[in-house]
Amino acid sequence: MAGEASMLKFLKPKSRLQPVDVQAAAFWGVAAVSGALYLIQPFDWLKKTFLEKSEEK
Template sequence: MAGLPARLRLQPTDVKAAALWGVTAATGALYLIQPWGWLKKTFLEKPEPEQK
């Protein structure tokens, strides 16, 4: 990337901003969808052992 002008090179600030926007978008999507029952069932509850 040595041939690119300084304003077109990827800067650490750009990476931080992109990560922040990604977290913001994911949080907003979870807020809008609100899959709390599915999340609780999938990650927090232990499956019951099968009866034979």
């Protein structure tokens, strides 16, 4: 931990990584993955996976 802090000391405080930057990056990452999964999935995947199996039981 101390090594990481000393590596960033040469940066100005405004230029350092802030917690809100990490939070925003995580949010956009989740949004991008969710959007990609929505676009990539086959259109009948939901029907085949959940609806038809419940009817068979």
